Amino acid sequence: MLEKRKTIPSLVKDPKLIEKRREQIIEAAVDLFIHKGFHKTTTREIARASGFSIGTLYEYIESKEDVLYLVCDAIHNEVETRLREAITFNGTGLKILKMALKSFFRVMDQMSDRVLLIYQETKSLPKEALRYVLRREEEISAIFEEILRKGIADGSIRLDEKHVKLMADNIMVLGEMWVFRRWTLKKHYTLEEYTEKQIDLLLREISVAH
Amino acid sequence: MLEKRKTIPSLVKDPKLIEKRREQIIEAAVDLFIHKGFHKTTTREIARASGFSIGTLYEYIESKEDVLYLVCDAIHNEVETRLREAITFNGTGLKILKMALKSFFRVMDQMSDRVLLIYQETKSLPKEALRYVLRREEEISAIFEEILRKGIADGSIRLDEKHVKLMADNIMVLGEMWVFRRWTLKKHYTLEEYTEKQIDLLLREISVAH
Amino acid sequence: MLEKRKTIPSLVKDPKLIEKRREQIIEAAVDLFIHKGFHKTTTREIARASGFSIGTLYEYIESKEDVLYLVCDAIHNEVETRLREAITFNGTGLKILKMALKSFFRVMDQMSDRVLLIYQETKSLPKEALRYVLRREEEISAIFEEILRKGIADGSIRLDEKHVKLMADNIMVLGEMWVFRRWTLKKHYTLEEYTEKQIDLLLREISVAH
Amino acid sequence: MLEKRKTIPSLVKDPKLIEKRREQIIEAAVDLFIHKGFHKTTTREIARASGFSIGTLYEYIESKEDVLYLVCDAIHNEVETRLREAITFNGTGLKILKMALKSFFRVMDQMSDRVLLIYQETKSLPKEALRYVLRREEEISAIFEEILRKGIADGSIRLDEKHVKLMADNIMVLGEMWVFRRWTLKKHYTLEEYTEKQIDLLLREISVAH
DNA sequence: GATGAATGAGAGTTCATTCAT
DNA sequence: GATGAATGAACTCTCATTCAT
Numbered sequence: 009m010l011e012k013r014k015t016i017p018s019l020v021k022d023p024k025l026i027e028k029r030r031e032q033i034i035e036a037a038v039d040l041f042i043h044k045g046f047h048k049t050t051t052r053e054i055a056r057a058s059g060f061s062i063g064t065l066y067e068y069i070e071s072k073e074d075v076l077y078l079v080c081d082a083i084h085n086e087v088e089t090r091l092r093e094a095i096t097f098n099g100t101g102l103k104i105l106k107m108a109l110k111s112f113f114r115v116m117d118q119m120s121d122r123v124l125l126i127y128q129e130t131k132s133l134p135k136e137a138l139r140y141v142l143r144r145e146e147e148i149s150a151i152f153e154e155i156l157r158k159g160i161a162d163g164s165i166r167l168d169e170k171h172v173k174l175m176a177d178n179i180m181v182l183g184e185m186w187v188f189r190r191w192t193l194k195k196h197y198t199l200e201e202y203t204e205k206q207i208d209l210l211l212r213e214i215s216v217a218h
Numbered sequence: 219m220l221e222k223r224k225t226i227p228s229l230v231k232d233p234k235l236i237e238k239r240r241e242q243i244i245e246a247a248v249d250l251f252i253h254k255g256f257h258k259t260t261t262r263e264i265a266r267a268s269g270f271s272i273g274t275l276y277e278y279i280e281s282k283e284d285v286l287y288l289v290c291d292a293i294h295n296e297v298e299t300r301l302r303e304a305i306t307f308n309g310t311g312l313k314i315l316k317m318a319l320k321s322f323f324r325v326m327d328q329m330s331d332r333v334l335l336i337y338q339e340t341k342s343l344p345k346e347a348l349r350y351v352l353r354r355e356e357e358i359s360a361i362f363e364e365i366l367r368k369g370i371a372d373g374s375i376r377l378d379e380k381h382v383k384l385m386a387d388n389i390m391v392l393g394e395m396w397v398f399r400r401w402t403l404k405k406h407y408t409l410e411e412y413t414e415k416q417i418d419l420l421l422r423e424i425s426v427a428h
Numbered sequence: 429m430l431e432k433r434k435t436i437p438s439l440v441k442d443p444k445l446i447e448k449r450r451e452q453i454i455e456a457a458v459d460l461f462i463h464k465g466f467h468k469t470t471t472r473e474i475a476r477a478s479g480f481s482i483g484t485l486y487e488y489i490e491s492k493e494d495v496l497y498l499v500c501d502a503i504h505n506e507v508e509t510r511l512r513e514a515i516t517f518n519g520t521g522l523k524i525l526k527m528a529l530k531s532f533f534r535v536m537d538q539m540s541d542r543v544l545l546i547y548q549e550t551k552s553l554p555k556e557a558l559r560y561v562l563r564r565e566e567e568i569s570a571i572f573e574e575i576l577r578k579g580i581a582d583g584s585i586r587l588d589e590k591h592v593k594l595m596a597d598n599i600m601v602l603g604e605m606w607v608f609r610r611w612t613l614k615k616h617y618t619l620e621e622y623t624e625k626q627i628d629l630l631l632r633e634i635s636v637a638h
Numbered sequence: 639m640l641e642k643r644k645t646i647p648s649l650v651k652d653p654k655l656i657e658k659r660r661e662q663i664i665e666a667a668v669d670l671f672i673h674k675g676f677h678k679t680t681t682r683e684i685a686r687a688s689g690f691s692i693g694t695l696y697e698y699i700e701s702k703e704d705v706l707y708l709v710c711d712a713i714h715n716e717v718e719t720r721l722r723e724a725i726t727f728n729g730t731g732l733k734i735l736k737m738a739l740k741s742f743f744r745v746m747d748q749m750s751d752r753v754l755l756i757y758q759e760t761k762s763l764p765k766e767a768l769r770y771v772l773r774r775e776e777e778i779s780a781i782f783e784e785i786l787r788k789g790i791a792d793g794s795i796r797l798d799e800k801h802v803k804l805m806a807d808n809i810m811v812l813g814e815m816w817v818f819r820r821w822t823l824k825k826h827y828t829l830e831e832y833t834e835k836q837i838d839l840l841l842r843e844i845s846v847a848h
Numbered sequence: 849g850a851t852g853a854a855t856g857a858g859a860g861t862t863c864a865t866t867c868a869t
Numbered sequence: 870g871a872t873g874a875a876t877g878a879a880c881t882c883t884c885a886t887t888c889a890t
């Protein structure tokens with residue numbers, strides 16, 4: 009069930025150093041990719057922005073695509089971590105869900121450029137890496153499935169089990185919508201208004217009290 | 219309010235010919251971009267697949283990005299045309315909306331690779347072209363706004379005017395969701411089931427009878 | 429029996445032009461490879477010495493190794509052509525052989541740097557091209573086999589058929605020896621002396637009258 | 639007349655250690671050069687195959703070319719040693735020569751990949767090192783000169799002094815021929831047959847009895 | 849209006865060598 | 870004496886674009 013994450017080989021032996029350098033690479037590359045896109049960013053720019061030479065860059069990755077993979081992976085990690093940190097699993101599923109939705113929309117807002125990056129550049133990944141990245145997305149959506157099922161179990165949420173996945177997907181998509189369409193949405197709504205409105209929409213379907 | 223669509227200069231005088239050649243270009247490029255992505259497709263390939271030489275290609279465009287613009291524009295056109303053709307503006311706004319939603323989801327399904335293309339490659343457009351393309355998207359979403367307003371006017375839909383835009387955006391996003399997440403969604407739903415379920419979700423908020 | 433020679437694809441359509449440009453490439457590359465070796469010669473140097481840009485070079489070849497193949501092929505062609513031109517198939521096999529040996533040693537002498545080049549760089553060819561180049565060598569050695577057999581047939585040469593190949597190989601090797609060891613040999617012999625001495629050696633084994 | 643062999647500087651003081659490490663280097667590099675060629679072998683690979691780090695490698699050599707020199711030198715040493723071990727200087731020059739030829743051809747056969755290596759990579763040596771390596775070859779050929787002169791002196795061999803060098807060179811070349819052309823020759827001859835045939839050829843010229 | 853040969857800046861990647869630890 | 874991370878010049882190859890025919 010748990011498939012290991014893709015391991016990128018390195019010419020450097022010290023694992024601590026690898027981690028440190030890769031963090032530098034990710035930090036530099038995220039910025040560059042956001043502003044210039046993956047294809048228009050050169051490996052030399054990545055190296056320079058990371059603070060070392062092109063030769064050193066290639067001691068820690070095997071190809072430019074590896075950098076993209078590292079970046080996508082790191083972004084997903086951050087989304088998931090932030091989301092999990094913001095959720096306390098106390099109270100009814102419904103209550104948790106509301107909180108989780110708020111947090112999720114907030115995280116999407118704060119990380120909107122990075123989330124956008126994933127959506128636009130993911131296709132440039134080699135097949136295997138792509139599969140892994142898509143799986144990471146499912147892991148985040150699984151958080152919401154879990155909450156929904158808890159709510160179903162404690163009776164605070166009314167939803168057919170077979171629609172749990174779709175509802176979780178809807179949630180993900182409404183979150184990403186804030187990212188994709190912020191240039192329009194921000195004209196009419198603050199994040200808070202948007203959040204409230206979409207929670208309304210989602211809960212109308214699944215709230216028990218009716 | 220209606221800004222003209224971007225005009226791409228051509229070295230050729232005859233407008234009929236320009237249109238004909240550009241259709242060839244678009245047809246060839248859509249296929250290539252879908253399968254290889256914009257960046258990995260070369261202008262030579264576009265020319266060859268269009269049925270003429272690289273020199274001729276550049277008689278009808280000024281840069282590779284122009285081809286992307288033509289392609290994005292054509293896809294939006296097709297989405298909008300197909301959608302409009304499927305809608306008859308008879309009956310209550312609510313009835314029209316239901317029909318429009320079904321048609322929209324169907325069009326998204328049929329054109330999913332082209333819609334995906336727009337989402338993934340749009341960022342490679344130069345700023346100005348990008349603005350035009352985004353505006354085309356708003357034009358489609360405006361169709362739904364129109365229907366919603368008609369429903370509000372005739373009393374078949376209950377929705378605060380200030381949420382019309384958001385509701386239209388929600389519709390767009392749920393349609394695109396079928397495109398982005400089809401690999402997951404198709405495991406659990408047919409297009410028809412998905413359509414029905416999402417219409418349920420959307421109408422629960424805005425249907426009058428309740 | 430006659431396997432086609434390897435065809436190198438070109439982006440250019442005009443066959444006349446391809447031939448002309450490839451001749452330029454060969455002429456330039458032979459010089460460079462002789463003086464710097466294949467590995468130390470850069471593609472840019474080849475392009476510049478050929479009289480065009482690096483981009484143009486790659487319109488006529490697919491890889492640097494293709495240039496080496498073209499060069500090896502051209503050298504073999506020249507050896508074979510020169511040798512065949514120098515031989516008239518009149519008289520006894522023995523007489524023809526003597527003349528052929530003189531010509532061969534002369535050709536080896538005149539083309540010594542190019543022959544050396546083949547011996548030293550051939551190993552850098554990709555497998556398939558290598559096989560073809562080795563076959564070319566056998567074709568030259570076949571010329572001598574042919575002469576030997578003619579001499580056996582007309583009674584001017586006495587040699588067991590099963591040693592024809594070895595004798596032809598010996599001839600080839602003594603010719604190449606003048607190439608490999610000229611720095612030593614030239615200290616003690618002129619080309620003419622060398623030729624005479626080696627003909628003596630070879631003929632002692634196979635001459636009938638004795 | 640006897641120029642010392644090239645001395646490669648080392649950062650390490652202990653001569654025993656230098657010798658030991660260089661033996662490791664040679665053993666590793668011979669294998670790599672045979673299979674991949676000099677240019678396609680990296681210093682990293684040499685270091686790893688030698689059993690130490692790249693840094694350590696450079697404590698014992700100054701450049702990659704030094705490794706090639708060490709390798710060529712070692713191979714020549716082995717050829718010479720094996721040859722000398724196989725020769726007993728008892729009996730007539732003619733008898734010794736026959737034995738020496740057999741041994742030489744056998745050694746060439748056993749060491750064919752290493753001999754081939756020298757012929758193909760020698761040109762990558764810097765000028766000075768190249769001279770040393772070529773001189774080593776002359777030293778081997780000098781063994782045969784010595785034997786020939788002994789035979790001339792004791793009357794068992796009839797050969798003009800001024801052709802001794804050429805005859806020795808011919809011997810060398812026929813030995814190397816077994817290396818260069820083994821892919822053809824082995825189709826028609828065993829090593830023993832080849833040896834016998836070539837001895838015949840050579841002795842026909844120089845044997846006294848006639 | 850159509851052709852396609854020519855261009856060359858610029859891309860990703862490699863690897864011999866150094867030097868601080 | 871040994872290590873291996875860091876370096877950057879240099880490599881091969883690509884491809885959007887131009888322009889003479």
